[in-house]
Amino acid sequence: MNMPFPNLAPVTPEIILSIAAMLLLLMELVFKNKGVLALAGLIAVAVTLYVLPSSFGTTFGGMFISDSYSMYFKLIFMINLALTILLSLKYLQREKAECGEYYSLLLFATTGMMIMASARDFIVLYLGLELMALSTYVLAGIKRNDIKSNEAALKYFLLGAFSSALLLYGISLLYGLTTTTDLYKIAAQLQQSEVSTTLLLSMILIAVAFSFKIAAAPFHMWAPDVYEGAPTSITAFMSVGPKAAGFAVIGRVFYVAFQNVQADWTPILIGIAILTMAVGNILAIAQTNIKRMLAYSSIAHAGYMLVGIIAGTAEGQQAMMTYMLIYAFMNMGAFAVVIMLEKGDEIKDYEGLAKTRPVIAALMLVFMFSLTGIPPTAGFVGKFNIFMAAINAGYVWLVVVAVIFSAISAYYYLRVVMNMYMREPAETAAINPSPSLGLALVISVVMVFVIGIIPSVVIG
Amino acid sequence: MLPKIFFGYFSIAMIFVSILIITRRNPIHSILWMLVLFFHIAGLYLFLNAEFLAAVQMILYAGAILVLFLFVIMMLNLRKEVEVERFLGEWPIAVFVGGATLVLVIMALTTLTQGPVGQYTVEAIQAETHVKALGKALYTEYLYPFEIASLILLIAVVGAMVLAKKRT
Numbered sequence: 209m210n211m212p213f214p215n216l217a218p219v220t221p222e223i224i225l226s227i228a229a230m231l232l233l234l235m236e237l238v239f240k241n242k243g244v245l246a247l248a249g250l251i252a253v254a255v256t257l258y259v260l261p262s263s264f265g266t267t268f269g270g271m272f273i274s275d276s277y278s279m280y281f282k283l284i285f286m287i288n289l290a291l292t293i294l295l296s297l298k299y300l301q302r303e304k305a306e307c308g309e310y311y312s313l314l315l316f317a318t319t320g321m322m323i324m325a326s327a328r329d330f331i332v333l334y335l336g337l338e339l340m341a342l343s344t345y346v347l348a349g350i351k352r353n354d355i356k357s358n359e360a361a362l363k364y365f366l367l368g369a370f371s372s373a374l375l376l377y378g379i380s381l382l383y384g385l386t387t388t389t390d391l392y393k394i395a396a397q398l399q400q401s402e403v404s405t406t407l408l409l410s411m412i413l414i415a416v417a418f419s420f421k422i423a424a425a426p427f428h429m430w431a432p433d434v435y436e437g438a439p440t441s442i443t444a445f446m447s448v449g450p451k452a453a454g455f456a457v458i459g460r461v462f463y464v465a466f467q468n469v470q471a472d473w474t475p476i477l478i479g480i481a482i483l484t485m486a487v488g489n490i491l492a493i494a495q496t497n498i499k500r501m502l503a504y505s506s507i508a509h510a511g512y513m514l515v516g517i518i519a520g521t522a523e524g525q526q527a528m529m530t531y532m533l534i535y536a537f538m539n540m541g542a543f544a545v546v547i548m549l550e551k552g553d554e555i556k557d558y559e560g561l562a563k564t565r566p567v568i569a570a571l572m573l574v575f576m577f578s579l580t581g582i583p584p585t586a587g588f589v590g591k592f593n594i595f596m597a598a599i600n601a602g603y604v605w606l607v608v609v610a611v612i613f614s615a616i617s618a619y620y621y622l623r624v625v626m627n628m629y630m631r632e633p634a635e636t637a638a639i640n641p642s643p644s645l646g647l648a649l650v651i652s653v654v655m656v657f658v659i660g661i662i663p664s665v666v667i668g
Numbered sequence: 669m670l671p672k673i674f675f676g677y678f679s680i681a682m683i684f685v686s687i688l689i690i691t692r693r694n695p696i697h698s699i700l701w702m703l704v705l706f707f708h709i710a711g712l713y714l715f716l717n718a719e720f721l722a723a724v725q726m727i728l729y730a731g732a733i734l735v736l737f738l739f740v741i742m743m744l745n746l747r748k749e750v751e752v753e754r755f756l757g758e759w760p761i762a763v764f765v766g767g768a769t770l771v772l773v774i775m776a777l778t779t780l781t782q783g784p785v786g787q788y789t790v791e792a793i794q795a796e797t798h799v800k801a802l803g804k805a806l807y808t809e810y811l812y813p814f815e816i817a818s819l820i821l822l823i824a825v826v827g828a829m830v831l832a833k834k835r836t
Contacts, residue, residue: 214811226819233826268812309830316823323816335816342820346827361831381776387786397783409776 218265218274221256221282222322228252229315236308246297246644249311253290260286270390271329280529281325281456284536288448289318291540294648296441298640299547305351305439314445317343321453325460330379330389333457337375337421340453341368344446348438360437367430371420378413381406382465391465399468408472414461415476421454422510423503424480425487432495435503443499444543447506448536455513455532459525462517470520477518478606485511485613492620498546498555501620502539505579508617509535515610516594519601527593530666534590534659538578541652545572548645550638558624560633568639569628571653576621578656581614586659593667674715682708695741699734706730717790720799 216223229252232245239245260282266273292314300306320340327333345368349361383389385406386397398407416427423431435443466473488508495501513535516528546552548568562569578585591614595607659666685705692698706729713722793801806814 219812230822269809271812307830309826313823313826313830316819319819329813331810331813332816335813335820339816339820339823342823342827346823346830349831352831381780384780385783387783401781404776404781405772405779406776406781409772412772 214269215265215267218263218267218326219272220259220263222319222326224259225252225256225315225319225322228255229312229319232312232315233309236312242300242306242308242311243297245308245311246293249293249315250290252315253286253293257283257286266328270392271332272323272326273328274326277459277525277529278322278325278456281452281532282322284452284533285318285321285325285449287533287536288445288452288540289314291536291544291648291651292441292445292449294644294651295444295540295544295547297644298642299439299441299645302640303351303439307350310347310350313343313347317347317445317449321449321456324453325456327457327460328391328464330382330391333461334372334375334379337453337457338372340450341372341421344442344450347442348434348446350442351439354437356437357439358437360434363430363437364434367420371417371427374413374420375417378410378417381410381413385410391461394465395467398466403469403472407469411466411469411473412476415458415473415480418454418458418461419480422451422458422513423507424510424514425484425507428484428487428507431507432500432503435506436497436499440499440543440547443502444540444547447502447539447543451506451510452532452536455517455528458517459528463520463525474518474520477514481511481514481518481606482609483511484508484514485610489613489616489620492617495620496555497553498558498624499553501555501624502542502546505617505621506539508613509539509579511613512591512594512610515598515603515606518603518606519597521597521601524594524597524601526667527590527597530593531590533666534578534586534656537652537655537659538575538585538587541571541649541656542575542579544645544649544652545575548639548641548649550640552637555624555627557637558627559631561628561637564633564636565639571649572628573625574653574656576625578660580618580621584657584660586656589659589663589666593663671715675712678708678712678715682712696738699737699741702737703730703734706734717793718798720802 228248232248232252235245235248260279263274263279293311296310296314300310317340320336320338320343323336324333324340327336345361345365348364349357351357379389382394385401385404386394388394388397419427420430435447438446462470462473462477485508488504488506488511492501492504492508495504509531513528513531516524516531518524519527545568549557551557558569558572561572574585578587581587581591595610598604598607598610682705685701685708688701689698689705692701706725710722710725710730713719713725788801788805796804
């Protein structure tokens with residue numbers, strides 16, 4: 209039996225990134241200055257971005273597909289990776305958590321996300337997910353002497369393993385029904401047979417497993433503890449990357465494999481979405497730690513993005529993708545400010561920041577406004593698109609619910625702003641400026657305004 | 669009839685052994701029951717004409733991984749269960765959710781209709797032998813997942829080093 213050599217063009221970005229990750233492992237032995245590794249990581253991002261547009265196609269017998277959908281997500285992953293590297297450089301030195309494998313693991317995690325976004329087969333999807341998850345577990349626990357970092361890694365690992373088991377059980381039931389793991393063949397099989405209880409159970413298990421990854425309620429319990437305990441740069445990475453990858457596979461699996469049973473999965477996702485928005489927004493109000501608050505806020509944002517998926521139209525899918533891109537910039541920006549401050553973990557640390565550090569306070573103001581969704585920031589464009597798509601698909605009541613929760617979110621975002629501008633400072637806040645961190649902040653804030661004022665750059 | 673008795677014995681025994689594993693107070697006893705469980709799983713693989721998987725199950729899981737478990741437990745010198753307070757006290761909710769899931773699973777499995785027969789039927793595998801069929805599938809059809817799996821193993825090694833190695 210001869211097998212033709214598979215066409216490698218569609219997988220070139222993944223190959224480049226994984227080779228770069230392995231080279232970083234070797235370079236760590238030679239270069240004592242970790243800045244070289246960060247620079248090499250950024251070069252890998254640039255090369256991957258360069259080959260990305262020419263990688264259209266399907267390969268490995270249809271297991272891997274590179275289309276405009278996966279390409280959009282890969283762009284988000286690259287932005288996430290580049291911004292995380294910029295955030296990490298000085299932060300790791302300060303926290304004395306420098307280790308050579310850090311950047312390599314970031315690259316491996318991103319490779320896993322890219323494989324997930326491109327998977328057309330459940331086996332590839334699952335392996336991509338594990339590649340991403342395993343690297344992130346290690347990264348969450350990279351501050352080995354910090355008990356909270358250990359707790360974060362362990363909690364993330366246990367719950368992640370649990371959700372993997374649920375996903376595998378769902379996939380195995382689906383395989384029993386259709387005898388295939390190919391998403392398109394599953395769709396063709398499901399078209400012929402009627403909806404059975406087994407199919408519903410399998411869909412629920414798969415939805416639950418993905419909800420773990422995007423931190424949707426009631427499967428969000430890990431998020432606040434893990435976000436608080438992990439090093440802040442990794443928290444920023446986790447709040448965007450794995451979430452985007454989770455949405456990429458939700459969009460792919462539910463829109464392709466389960467397209468004929470849309471009427472059955474919509475109620476499941478509506479329940480999850482409403483609960484997610486409620487839990488995220490209401491519990492965020494009670495937080496005093498800004499990393500925990502941002503964790504609940506990221507749960508709430510997962511809820512808004514699920515509304516885009518629920519719309520069930522191409523418009524809804526696009527709105528979800530746009531929102532993810534916007535969310536990447538505004539969330540990364542907010543975390544960059546947290547990293548910039550010497551003491552910035554508690555919300556009361558921000559009291560009177562506008563008097564002592566006006567520029568940083570103004571930047572935080574922009575990101576908080578954008579997360580709330582106030583024009584002319586990008587957050588408004590994202591929310592507007594999602595809600596329009598849902599209204600056009602006929603879910604007016606769901607949009608009303610989402611808007612109410614969105615209004616609640618203004619309370620905790622603007623409380624940070626109120627602390628910065630209307631309180632007297634206790635002391636001058638110490639900051640840790642560095643060129644790379646400054647660059648990350650500039651990129652984020654410029655993109656938040658550019659997308660907010662000229663939305664056509666990301667839409668269509 | 670005979671295959672049904674065979675399958676019935678192995679599946680029921682596996683459930684009982686699994687319960688024994690999680691209820692033993694002495695971790696060494698748990699591990700030994702796990703060994704029994706792995707032998708039963710290997711038996712089930714044999715029953716499904718997957719003799720290679722059965723052999724791998726015995727050599728890797730029973731032979732290598734369990735010994736590793738035993739080493740770790742002996743190194744930690746755990747004579748008896750460490751008694752700590754439970755994190756969650758809401759057992760009525762747990763019982764409710766678990767029970768509801770169980771009912772749903774049973775409902776789903778009783779209505780399970782088998783899909784169309786796939787490529788690898790018992791006859792096809794018997795004609796080609798199991799190892800050959802597995803090897804062919806792994807290096808042609810499933811080449812890409814195979815390569816990703818190698819990256820995952822690399823991460824496992826690197827991750828263990830990052831978390832456990834002495835830092836200078």
